[in-house]
Amino acid sequence: MSFAPSTTSVKLVLLGEAAVGKSSLVLRFVSNDFQENKEPTIGAAFLTQKCTVGDRTIKYEIWDTAGQERFASLAPMYYRNAQAALVVYDITKPASFIKARHWVKELHEQASKDITIALVGNKYDLVADDNDSDDSLRKVSMEEGKALAEEEGLLFFETSAKSSHNVNEVFVAIGSKIPEAKPVTEELGSRPGNVGRIDLSGPALRSNLSDCAC
Amino acid sequence: MPRSDLFPELAVKSQSKPIHALRSKDGYSSSQEINGLVSDNLHNSSDAQIAKLVNLKFNSNAFALIRQLSQDLSAKETELILLREEKSRRENELLRLCNEFGNLSYVEVDRRLNALKPEKNVHKVVSAMVLDAMAISDSQGSNERLPKDVQRPKPQSRNKRTALRRTQQPFHKEEKSASTQNRKSLAEATDIRSSVGLPVSPNLHDTQNPKEEPIWPRWLHWLNQSEESVDLPNKSTDIQNKSSIENSRNKSVVELESMGDSFSPILTSTIFDADKFGFVNDKPLQNLKCKTSSLQDMPSPVESPVSISKSATEINLTLANVENSESGKALTTLALSQSLDKLKLLNEQYLATSEMHLKQWDILMRQAQTSGSPKSDQDVSLGTFGLKAQNLKKQGSSLRKMFGHEDELSDDSKSFKFLQRLIYESGIPPKHRNYLWFELSGAKNRAIAGEYQRLLANSQGTSDPTLIESIDQIKLDLHRTLPSNIYFNNQKTNGPGPQFAALKNILMAFAAYEPNIGYCQGMNKLLGNVMLGVNESHSHGGSKVSEENLFWLYVSIVEDILPCYSELNFFHPKAMMLLREDSLILRQYLNKLMPQLGKHLESLGVELELVVISWWIGVFTEAVSSIDLWLKLLDGLLIADNPRIKFHAYTLAAFYFYQRALCGFKERDSIYGFINLLKTGNGPNIKSNEFMSIAASFEKQIHTIELKSPS
Numbered sequence: 031m032s033f034a035p036s037t038t039s040v041k042l043v044l045l046g047e048a049a050v051g052k053s054s055l056v057l058r059f060v061s062n063d064f065q066e067n068k069e070p071t072i073g074a075a076f077l078t079q080k081c082t083v084g085d086r087t088i089k090y091e092i093w094d095t096a097g098q099e100r101f102a103s104l105a106p107m108y109y110r111n112a113q114a115a116l117v118v119y120d121i122t123k124p125a126s127f128i129k130a131r132h133w134v135k136e137l138h139e140q141a142s143k144d145i146t147i148a149l150v151g152n153k154y155d156l157v158a159d160d161n162d163s164d165d166s167l168r169k170v171s172m173e174e175g176k177a178l179a180e181e182e183g184l185l186f187f188e189t190s191a192k193s194s195h196n197v198n199e200v201f202v203a204i205g206s207k208i209p210e211a212k213p214v215t216e217e218l219g220s221r222p223g224n225v226g227r228i229d230l231s232g233p234a235l236r237s238n239l240s241d242c243a244c
Numbered sequence: 245m246p247r248s249d250l251f252p253e254l255a256v257k258s259q260s261k262p263i264h265a266l267r268s269k270d271g272y273s274s275s276q277e278i279n280g281l282v283s284d285n286l287h288n289s290s291d292a293q294i295a296k297l298v299n300l301k302f303n304s305n306a307f308a309l310i311r312q313l314s315q316d317l318s319a320k321e322t323e324l325i326l327l328r329e330e331k332s333r334r335e336n337e338l339l340r341l342c343n344e345f346g347n348l349s350y351v352e353v354d355r356r357l358n359a360l361k362p363e364k365n366v367h368k369v370v371s372a373m374v375l376d377a378m379a380i381s382d383s384q385g386s387n388e389r390l391p392k393d394v395q396r397p398k399p400q401s402r403n404k405r406t407a408l409r410r411t412q413q414p415f416h417k418e419e420k421s422a423s424t425q426n427r428k429s430l431a432e433a434t435d436i437r438s439s440v441g442l443p444v445s446p447n448l449h450d451t452q453n454p455k456e457e458p459i460w461p462r463w464l465h466w467l468n469q470s471e472e473s474v475d476l477p478n479k480s481t482d483i484q485n486k487s488s489i490e491n492s493r494n495k496s497v498v499e500l501e502s503m504g505d506s507f508s509p510i511l512t513s514t515i516f517d518a519d520k521f522g523f524v525n526d527k528p529l530q531n532l533k534c535k536t537s538s539l540q541d542m543p544s545p546v547e548s549p550v551s552i553s554k555s556a557t558e559i560n561l562t563l564a565n566v567e568n569s570e571s572g573k574a575l576t577t578l579a580l581s582q583s584l585d586k587l588k589l590l591n592e593q594y595l596a597t598s599e600m601h602l603k604q605w606d607i608l609m610r611q612a613q614t615s616g617s618p619k620s621d622q623d624v625s626l627g628t629f630g631l632k633a634q635n636l637k638k639q640g641s642s643l644r645k646m647f648g649h650e651d652e653l654s655d656d657s658k659s660f661k662f663l664q665r666l667i668y669e670s671g672i673p674p675k676h677r678n679y680l681w682f683e684l685s686g687a688k689n690r691a692i693a694g695e696y697q698r699l700l701a702n703s704q705g706t707s708d709p710t711l712i713e714s715i716d717q718i719k720l721d722l723h724r725t726l727p728s729n730i731y732f733n734n735q736k737t738n739g740p741g742p743q744f745a746a747l748k749n750i751l752m753a754f755a756a757y758e759p760n761i762g763y764c765q766g767m768n769k770l771l772g773n774v775m776l777g778v779n780e781s782h783s784h785g786g787s788k789v790s791e792e793n794l795f796w797l798y799v800s801i802v803e804d805i806l807p808c809y810s811e812l813n814f815f816h817p818k819a820m821m822l823l824r825e826d827s828l829i830l831r832q833y834l835n836k837l838m839p840q841l842g843k844h845l846e847s848l849g850v851e852l853e854l855v856v857i858s859w860w861i862g863v864f865t866e867a868v869s870s871i872d873l874w875l876k877l878l879d880g881l882l883i884a885d886n887p888r889i890k891f892h893a894y895t896l897a898a899f900y901f902y903q904r905a906l907c908g909f910k911e912r913d914s915i916y917g918f919i920n921l922l923k924t925g926n927g928p929n930i931k932s933n934e935f936m937s938i939a940a941s942f943e944k945q946i947h948t949i950e951l952k953s954p955s
């Protein structure tokens with residue numbers, strides 16, 4: 031037998047108000063890149079990234095959804111069967127934190143029971159220097175975030191897609207919480223696991239293997 | 245003896261500093277002062293100054309000066325030929341790339357163009373040009389080859405100069421729709437280049453100098469050499485050349501003037517190099533890498549039957565000149581003139597086919613404008629097509645029925661059918677786009693003078709919470725709309741582009757106009773793309789569209805052209821669920837019409853709806869990679885009998901063209917990944933007329949499919 035690490039596919043969905051930085055977090059994680067003017071996501075976008083957690087490789091199949099309220103009714107299509115979710119808010123926008131609460135609630139009610147959820151307060155770079163000053167841009171304190179996470183049993187991070195602060199950490203933490211050896215039960219296609227398979231995805235998807243800093 | 249005497253190609257290669265190189269050979273002073281004097285402005289000097297120059301620098305030998313001037317001139321000509329040839333090759337390469345990959349990013353095009361090695365050998369260039377011209381006619385079925393004796397005639401110094409000058413005619417001007425046919429021929433020509441050597445003039449000084457006699461066999465020899473051996477770069481001359489090559493690149497990285505007219509008067513003076521729609525570096529390079537590999541097994545676009553590029557015409561003319569001139573006798577053979585005849589014929593055919601549609605459009609537009617001349621006051625406000633477009637929507641009847649019934653309008657009805665056919669065949673040409681969009685969308689009927697200003701004012705200081713919500717979202721999305729396009733985002737300053745304000749105003753005015761619909765993400769890209777289409781039309785002399793009229797065009801597209809779901813507007817918040825339901829129906833169509841793809845996607849567990857929904861909300865901006873094609877899709881929507889069915893038909897057509905690629909993927913995420921790449925503009929190039937005809941045939945078939953009631 032070979033020493034090839036087992037690969038687990040994990041379907042992960044990103045939810046959160048528009049412009050909080052969902053797509054930017056994914057771009058940072060997948061391509062280690064940041065764009066000041068990231069186009070709004072229309073419907074949803076799909077990306078993959080592999081990540082080594084402990085002795086196994088996790089392949090994230092990421093669904094990055096559109097944030098505008100009127101798309102909320104489409105969200106169930108994307109979080110259906112998801113094993114992990116990132117609920118993102120912008121720490122400079124209180125309304126986005128309220129929206130995050132709603133998403134957490136909805137996920138607990140509608141999504142799979144064993145879904146791993148991380149609450150992510152993004153745009154940390156905007157407050158990194160003046161965390162304590164009165165005119166800080168910060169509008170949602172870290173304590174509020176932590177409290178919600180504890181209450182609902184979520185992982186919690188404050189991140190910056192711009193500076194890449196804590197971005198990989200989120201995905202590693204999710205990876206280590208994902209139950210082991212559930213070798214890719216894919217309800218729809220019932221495909222065999224990816225163990226030992228040749229990766230046929232394009233170079234953009236493949237090249238990231240080496241980029242993954244986690 | 246300096247090396248360049250023995251190897252004329254080295255002298256040629258030193259094109260960047262011709263005078264220098266040539267003079268040092270003769271042992272003359274190479275001081276800058278004289279360089280400038282001899283080459284540039286001797287004609288401005290007085291006789292006395294020239295006499296002084298001859299005395300001082302040419303040992304009173306006026307012939308030496310003349311020879312020097314002649315050498316300089318010849319070297320300059322050489323340099324020009326090489327630069328033109330390089331430019332022409334860059335253009336050809338660009339055309340090939342555009343054809344192969346669709347809308348390439350500026351960076352990628354630039355990278356590839358810079359990868360082309362500049363040709364430094366003028367003799368090779370000239371002979372290749374002659375061969376290119378002949379190969380084009382050869383590839384059309386002529387199997388005449390030049391007789392042996394024509395292939396290697398003795399060089400005649402008298403005609404060389406002439407030939408050289410003639411070939412400098414602007415052969416590089418490319419017809420914008422240069423076909424693959426021609427490019428293929430050029431490629432073939434390159435292949436046979438090595439096997440046929442044609443005499444082309446060397447530089448004047450080469451033959452004037454008796455010392456150089458023994459060179460002839462040598463350059464004839466390398467004319468016949470294989471490409472590789474000729475291409476071997478000489479390190480030192482390479483470096484010499486570099487500056488001139490770089491120069492030519494700095495001037496303009498991509499020679500786009502032949503790909504379309506300059507796109508907008510507003511931005512002609514801009515420092516940006518952008519494509520004709522104003523996109524700058526719009527695709528991440530990482531995606532491009534992926535693109536090339538994932539598109540390997542794309543269905544190759546069908547090549548258009550007959551068409552050759554204008555460059556061939558120019559070569560044709562060049563050759564004709566050579567042929568007619570006394571000095572060109574060496575080239576004149578029966579075979580060659582036959583080839584030229586063929587070439588001319590082909591060119592005519594090409595021009596005929598490429599202009600046929602445009603002529604038809606012109607005829608139609610003339611008809612429309614005369615037959616649409618107002619008969620009553622009402623007609624004035626309704627316009628030519630607007631009336632029909634409007635009635636059509638209201639009565640839900642098909643175009644044909646509509647026009648069949650109203651005898652009064654039979655003239656218009658004819659032109660409308662004509663119009664419909666033309667739109668499917670060629671799309672609305674940019675020149676007529678603005679006029680027709682405004683007419684066909686019914687915008688002309690909707691426009692209410694002064695209303696736009698009122699709405700704008702309303703949107704400013706509103707206290708209506710739903711309107712505020714829309715406006716907040718618009719503000720979040722404005723700077724994220726087509727960020728790689730110079731019209732909306734000034735890449736240099738990272739500030740707003742010249743049309744940023746119009747985008748903002750129109751979106752806001754619409755939110756005020758229809759608060760229930762408000763603003764929906766996706767509208768920004770829709771409006772942005774519409775604006776790019778209008779810009780292109782402007783630059784082709786299309787009717788001027790003001791911001792206000794643009795607003796009404798946008799209103800009409802959103803309210804009358806896009807499908808409705810149970811009377812709800814396409815972008816209405818509550819329509820989203822209905823859109824989702826409709827996307828489930830698409831799967832049934834797909835399984836019926838493309839069963840193989842349907843099975844494949846099903847076996848991989850691909851959730852088609854996830855893809856389709858995004859395509860629809862973005863009104864296909866994310867489904868096709870090129871704006872050109874997208875504009876045609878919009879053209880088709882404007883005259884669609886049933887926009888909802890049209891949406892299905894377009895979606896199926898897109899899948900049809902992506903089918904080969906999709907069926908090649910063995911994993912679900914590769915499929916989603918491929919679809920995601922389309923958003924970034926990295927997709928296979930699809931010919932719009934093929935897309936439209938496939939969509940039309942799907943549209944017909946859809947009506948025959950019995951839907952299973954959704955369980």
Ligand SMILES: Nc1nc2c(ncn2[C@@H]2O[C@H](COP(=O)(O)OP(=O)(O)OP(=O)(O)O)[C@@H](O)[C@H]2O)c(=O)[nH]1
Nearest residue numbers: 048049050051052053054066071097153190191192
């Ligand atoms: N300063 C800062 N800006 C960020 C950060 N993350 C994202 N942004 C900016 O916020 C804006 C929105 O980012 P997106 O990633 O598009 O947000 P989104 O959540 O995907 O938005 P939707 O697709 O509309 O739902 C962009 O202009 C980003 O450049 C961050 O960590 N710090």
Ligand SMILES: [Mg+2]
Nearest residue numbers: 052053070071
């Ligand atoms: Mg996004």
